Amino acid sequence: MAYNIDKKCIGCGLCVRVCPVTAIRGQLHAQHTVDAAVCIECGVCGRVCPASAIQDATGSTCARLKHEDWPQPDMDDTLCVSCIACIQACPVGCLGLGRPGPRDPHARPILKMPDRCIGCGFCYGACPVGAITMK
């Protein structure tokens, strides 16, 4: 299953610009389409759509959210085991390793580029020890 764009699409192209895997195609002012074979279901297209024209994989219409309201990962360093599963899962490369501490040489992941985060929650889903919450 993948995301879908319906007839309410106004062809503004916002979704094309934010899609991290270039799964969306369409002409300006015309209905866009999602390539189901490419879509990774990150949901960012739905969060930017001004026309409520995008449905997720279950068929529910996605709600538009202001960028400042997009959830972002918050790492609990007391639980984190530095396994980098979150960094690997991130489709936009906004996570990276912080600096190791003077008493702990195991660097922890941090949100290095918050402006780039699309709030997909892939890092949250990938963390084996539940050290990430989306806030």
Add this chain to the structure above:
Amino acid sequence: MKPYRGRILWVDLTTGTCTNEEIAESVYHAYLGGLGLAVSILYNRIPAGADPLGPDNVLAFVSGLLTGSGSLFTGRWMAAAKSPLTGTWGDANCGGTLSPTIKQCGYDGIFVTGVSDHPVYLYVDSHGPELRDATGLWGMDTIETEETLKKLVAGNREPSVACIGPAGERLSLIAGISNDGGRMAARSGLGAIMGSKMLKAVVLSGSRPMGSENPEEMLRLSRVCARHVTQDIPLPPGRAMPLLGALLRHLPATMRMDGGLSIPMFRKWGTCGMDQASVEWGDTPVRNWSGSEKDYHRRLSNAIDPDRILAREQRKYHCYSCPLGCGGICAWQGSETHKPEYETIAAFNALLMCTDLDAVFAINDRLNRAGMDTISAGGTIAWALEAWEKGVITSADTDGLELHWGDSAAALRLVDLMIAREGIGELLADGSLQAARHFGHGSESFAIQAGGQEIAMHDPRLDPGYALHASVEPTPGRHTTGCQVYYDMYRLWTRVPSLPKPRLLSAKRSKYRADAAQAAIAVANSCFTQLYNGAGLCMFGAMLGVDRIPVFEWLNAATGWHMTPAEYMTVGRRIQTVRQLFNVREGIDLRSLAINPRAAGHPPLLRGANRGRSVQLTALMRDYWEHIGWDPETGVPSPSTIAELGIAPLTDTTRTDDTVCVEATLETDHGL
């Protein structure tokens, strides 16, 4: 969500085409993923008698079944093919980030066949696979290649790259495949296969999410497992490690080893923490397996005090999904390099009687950049030093270079010659057995290898399990496939009650007995090793013991299956048996894969930790073959075992979704 994709990618370099193949659910039940998936495919698809460096050989890059499932320690990827070094089934195993990226591209494995007529690299992202010209990359070392490709394909996220260096390009039979800045799938000479296929690199940039059937249970299991790894246990300074080794040497009895104790050492120092202790204990070979700690005494081994190595570490390196972080990134000549591992340090110090830590860092960096196996390179150079000492090699063969024990500069020069395939390096680049056959004069007797592959730096005279596994393993000469200490650590009896539980203390001489109990634990080691290679589990994680690392429980939670640990062990036995059948089909005399007698204590050492010890290798091999259900005299799997394991037919696959690869030429402004 299943933890596997149910799909593999075929890349035919001769025709430049890519094809998807759907894999039936039953294949995963029978073989898991990783090496199990690879052997289930390759046994059918590599024609008998295929030239390992020809178009018919198939090179697989596979991801473990548990990779990306929310489990820990499960970021291993494996390469597999017919080995050009041994002519047998070949595989190699590595960490880093490649394993999850294979799945993020939508596949459980990538299988490469054919031969390209010019250098290419394979690029895969969410849109699919593409073959691209790599002429400009040919000749670059592994680090340069990876850095160049990462700049070239820069997108939202950094890709994972597996590539070869000059060693693989020049078809060195001890070439490996590098990823993540010099992590190496080093063994079996698989880098030479990429070189023969003109495949410089595999570049993966997928972003698909991964998961499991029961994420809540995976989280619960992983949290418990993580606690066993991350607790900080105070350890003595590095200079105390040789004392620990000496203590173990002097004890009259042998203890059942608990991997929970070695994990803190790996966490603090990495594998190099064991180098000096292992010399004292008798685990590390000295002077091409003819010496002991009496020769490489503490004043010499102080060069490899683990604290001296740790002082150069800038930060810890974690592979994907690893809570341990045994790797390290060190500053080196204005750049960064991976911290040398136990094997590399042992191979270029005690084995050669050297004491120069700077030289080890230099050699490690050069071999990583060249994409050459440090174990085989060290073993081959040890053979060369002994050949020089015995007059088999003279200065006429070395263009005047003198080869003396303890001369790190000479070892470094030989490494450079091997990488460049110049002078005597042309011969040494294919390993010690090939060189010994060329020079003759009985020099095969001190080429310490099994089936043509140099054995790793763990002495079978201390743990006879190493001799047995290196000899009966379908990829001969390997140390990670089993030994008696591993069995202690894996603690399989806590989940498979039919397996024997070793005593807490036992007489040292009992280790050298060839009996049914030894056969039972060796077969259990093999089955478990293949099981965790199917799962993509790291051996160091497995050393925690299965009551602390819940691999059986993870497998069930991730897949939704309800298999028992004993049933999973049968999967491991099935994988091991098909690997052996591959060798049978190749017409290999399986008895000929036994390790060099010297390493098994024939003749025994006259002094040192292992003095007077000999391994009853023939009896151990016979017992192992019988216990696993193979012919005890020949090692050929019996028809009843093949039937019991349901091995034929091996795969139930259907090719679908043919996709033509588009080859694009790199733009010239990239300087390629």
